[in-house]
Amino acid sequence: MNALTRNWxxxxxxxxxxxxxxxxxxxxxxxxxxxxxxxLTGLTDGYAARLGDLYGDLLxxxxxxxxxxxxxxxxxxxxxxAGQTLGSTLFDVNNGTWRxxxxxxxxxxxxxxxx
Numbered sequence: 001m002n003a004l005t006r007n008w009x010x011x012x013x014x015x016x017x018x019x020x021x022x023x024x025x026x027x028x029x030x031x032x033x034x035x036x037x038x039x040l041t042g043l044t045d046g047y048a049a050r051l052g053d054l055y056g057d058l059l060x061x062x063x064x065x066x067x068x069x070x071x072x073x074x075x076x077x078x079x080x081x082a083g084q085t086l087g088s089t090l091f092d093v094n095n096g097t098w099r100x101x102x103x104x105x106x107x108x109x110x111x112x113x114x115x
Contacts (some may be wrong), residue, residue, distance in 0.1 A: 013040035024098045032083075033065035045082060056092055064106035074106045 008028045015033040018026055047054050066072045077084035088105040091098050099110040 010085050013037060013044060017041070024036060032071045035068045036073045039067045039073055051102075056090060056097070059090055060088075060099065060105055060108065063090065064104075066106070066110070074104050076104060 017028070017030055017033040017037075018024055020035070024114045025087065027089050032089065040062060044054070056102040062073070064074045066074055069075075070078070073085070074088075075083060075085045087102045088100065088110075089100045090110070096115050098115055100113065101107070101110045103109055
């Protein structure tokens with residue numbers, strides 16, 4: 001699961017491992033998770049001085065990235081045994097919306113819900 005948002009003083013990118021000091025032993029150190037986080041933070045870091053330019057469609061493009069394939073944010077299974085992205089989610093707290101996709105984000109089949 002990966003989460004990014006706009007109009008805050010910072011962004012949050014989340015993959016499947018702990019990175020805070022003292023928490024590393026509570027998760028499997030998965031190179032795939034680290035690679036996906038590197039891609040997502042690299043994409044969002046370019047907007048550090050202009051967070052107002054980050055918006056939902058752009059952030060779903062980030063989640064759809066195939067950079068660093070096969071350890072990219074959007075992964076397509078190459079075999080039946082291989083892993084793939086099962087879903088993605090994006091919260092926009094300022095607008096009260098939640099985008100969720102139960103498939104690869106590059107298919108752009110996000111559903112929008114309000115909260």
